[in-house]
Amino acid sequence: MHLYIAYKNYSSWSLRPWLALKMAGIPFEETLLTFAHDDSLKKFSEVHQLPAQVPVLMVGDWVIWDSLAILEYLAETYPEKHLWPEDPQLRALARSAAAEMHSGFSALRSHFPMNCRTEKSVAANEAVLLDLQRLAQIWQRFEQAEKPEGVFLAGQFSNVDAMFAPVMWRVRNYGLTVSPAFDRWAQAMYELPAMQEWLASAREEAWHMPAYER
Numbered sequence: 592m593h594l595y596i597a598y599k600n601y602s603s604w605s606l607r608p609w610l611a612l613k614m615a616g617i618p619f620e621e622t623l624l625t626f627a628h629d630d631s632l633k634k635f636s637e638v639h640q641l642p643a644q645v646p647v648l649m650v651g652d653w654v655i656w657d658s659l660a661i662l663e664y665l666a667e668t669y670p671e672k673h674l675w676p677e678d679p680q681l682r683a684l685a686r687s688a689a690a691e692m693h694s695g696f697s698a699l700r701s702h703f704p705m706n707c708r709t710e711k712s713v714a715a716n717e718a719v720l721l722d723l724q725r726l727a728q729i730w731q732r733f734e735q736a737e738k739p740e741g742v743f744l745a746g747q748f749s750n751v752d753a754m755f756a757p758v759m760w761r762v763r764n765y766g767l768t769v770s771p772a773f774d775r776w777a778q779a780m781y782e783l784p785a786m787q788e789w790l791a792s793a794r795e796e797a798w799h800m801p802a803y804e805r
């Protein structure tokens with residue numbers, strides 16, 4: 592199993608399946624393709640007839656593209672890893688939130704690009720404040736749900752935490768405010784050895800992308 596990703600410092604979509612694989616302890620190889628510093632992603636996408644985007648998971652000679660599709664594949668292929676919650680209601684809640692992350696939060700995503708290395712205080716505009724309020728609502732809904740013990744959204748770590756992982760970097764690194772429940776989750780996510788491993792790699796990268804710097 593081979594995961595293709597982009598810059599660890601900047602590529603929020605790459606982080607999601609990478610973190611799920613690490614947290615589940617599923618062995619995989621990884622290759623970093625860049626899209627602003629050479630044509631490795633372009634060439635890869637041409638060979639495999641894909642959009643020039645990562646993440647992409649290769650399993651043998653077949654291919655799964657798109658972060659959420661990869662997370663679904665992992666959950667199906669490794670049911671013993673419980674990458675979605677077992678309880679159907681909690682699973683539906685986790686999937687709803689993951690899908691909302693996948694298709695929404697455009698203000699937060701565009702105004703506060705993930706940048707693991709940066710740490711600065713940046714004020715949120717009206718549209719971003721609405722996204723932050725929506726995050727607080729989601730966190731409250733998980734707080735009120737019946738779920739197993741644990742610090743993650745659905746108790747134990749699951750795909751919904753992977754989907755929101757880049758939001759932790761955005762909120763933390765730009766000094767944004769969501770809610771105390773979000774802060775508890777964010778601290779637990781930050782302390783994960785896998786997240787620290789990602790951060791260490793991001794810090795080692797020499798690539799610099801002005802469009803992702805605030």
Ligand SMILES: N[C@@H](CCC(=O)N[C@@H](CS)C(=O)NCC(=O)O)C(=O)O
Pocket residue numbers: 597601602603604605626643644645646656657658659
């Ligand atoms: N919907 C896709 C989005 C993937 C995506 O936008 N990936 C970015 C990296 S974070 C990318 O490959 N960008 C290439 C480019 O901008 O040229 C997914 O969820 O996997």
